[in-house]
Amino acid sequence: IRRLQSEVDRLTVELSSTSEAASQLSDRVAMLEGRLAESEEKFTDVRNELLDRQQREDRLREAQGLFLPSEGEVFVTGNRFVLRLFGLTFESGSTEILEEHHSLLMKVQRVITTFAGASVRIEGHTDAQGGEESNQRLSQRRAIAVREHLLARIPIPSSRVEALGLGEAQPIGSNETEEGRARNRRIEVVITLLGR
Numbered sequence: 301i302r303r304l305q306s307e308v309d310r311l312t313v314e315l316s317s318t319s320e321a322a323s324q325l326s327d328r329v330a331m332l333e334g335r336l337a338e339s340e341e342k343f344t345d346v347r348n349e350l351l352d353r354q355q356r357e358d359r360l361r362e363a364q365g366l367f368l369p370s371e372g373e374v375f376v377t378g379n380r381f382v383l384r385l386f387g388l389t390f391e392s393g394s395t396e397i398l399e400e401h402h403s404l405l406m407k408v409q410r411v412i413t414t415f416a417g418a419s420v421r422i423e424g425h426t427d428a429q430g431g432e433e434s435n436q437r438l439s440q441r442r443a444i445a446v447r448e449h450l451l452a453r454i455p456i457p458s459s460r461v462e463a464l465g466l467g468e469a470q471p472i473g474s475n476e477t478e479e480g481r482a483r484n485r486r487i488e489v490v491i492t493l494l495g496r
Contacts, residue, residue, distance in 0.1 A: 371387035381415065383490075388487045397446065397449050405446070405453075412450065413456075418460075418492055419491075422447045423466055425439055427475055428468040428475035439467045440463065443463035443465050
């Protein structure tokens with residue numbers, strides 16, 4: 301009986317020690333599982349960001365391929381996708397969209413429809429000839445004309461498309477040359493991307 305009691309005591313001590321080791325291992329496993337979950341989450345975030353970036357670059361290349369240099373340029377700045385249209389011109393003082401520009405605006409429609417849920421801002425710009433106030437009003441009316449043209453052809457909520465006239469406030473060329481003034485007279489379609 302004494303021998304058996306001694307064996308029981310030894311096994312009890314051994315069991316206590318083993319239980320403590322098992323508890324420590326369990327804590328270590330829980331910690332490692334937590335780190336693994338964090339790593340998996342970071343990996344998923346990085347992968348999604350890379351996929352978003354790849355998709356954005358694919359869209360950029362596709363959009364750039366749509367427009368001739370005389371029609372405009374396409375670029376990304378931050379989370380904004382910008383279509384800078386030089387080929388969309390108006391008669392002096394007019395806001396009427398000429399029929400010859402409908403094919404250019406169809407390309408714009410095509411780009412906008414690839415960004416489901418994105419907000420769109422149509423910006424009108426002028427050169428510095430004429431009065432600043434009248435240029436601002438003219439650029440606003442032209443931006444509205446483009447907005448209305450696009451909304452009539454694209455099935456998106458009008459609340460997602462804004463028209464903004466900036467007049468001569470944001471030149472990208474010299475107002476001292478005809479070439480610079482022609483670059484300044486433009487419509488820009490700014491698509492604000494969702495997410496990052």
